[in-house]
Amino acid sequence: MERLDRTMSNDKWRALFPEGTVRTLPRTYSDHSPLVVLTQGMHSSNPKNRPFRFEAAWLCHPNFSDxxxxxxxxxxxxxxxxIKEFTSNVQTWNKEVFGNVYRRKRFLLARIEGIQKxxxxxxxxxxxxxxxxLIKQYNSTLFQE
Structure with a gap:
């Protein structure tokens, strides 16, 4: 993660977003690397504080209906x-069977980036x-996401 440089912003934008950062992502669809601009900077989120969220990607898995x-x-x-039973069961199933789509996506992107470097x-x-x-796996993971 790099600080947002002056070529990507003006003084007013920098005043509004002093913690702004930019990250270059690996190329997956074209010969250009996409950029992600984070106006709040990098903040780590604690997964224990997140509310339960249904993941549409679960619907793609053949065992989800069980x-x-x-x-x-x-x-x-x-x-x-x-609802409490379902939430508990699906969270356990997600960890043990399905896996974390976002973690898999980050893992695949990191491997693609390393190979490209x-x-x-x-x-x-x-x-x-x-x-x-890896790009095919990444695109499949994006579809699930």
Whole structure:
């Protein structure tokens, strides 16, 4: 992560966003590297403080319907208990079976970035093929996201 340089902003923008940063992402679709501008700077988020969120990517997994059915089967006419049961079950299933899409995306991007940096100095056909495979995996992960 680099500080946002003067060529990407003017004085008014810098005054509004003094913590602004920019990150160059690896190339995945074209020969240009995308940039991400963060106006608040980098802040680490604590996943324990996040509220539960349903992930649409779960719907792509063949075992997800089993998690839903098992969670709601013993609902005993208590909607709140069923929601609590589903939330607990799906969070466990996500960690153990599905995996974290965002973590997988970051992992794939980091590998692609590393290969692209290495390839600028030392070309390897095997690394080129690996990069193409990782880009396909990344695009699949983006679809899930």
């Amino acid at each position: 998690v839903v059915l098992n969670s709601w089967a013993n609902m005993n006419f208590s909607l709140m208990e069923a 290495f390839q600028t100095h030392n070309y390897s056909h095997n690394l080129f093929l690996l990069e193409q495979d």
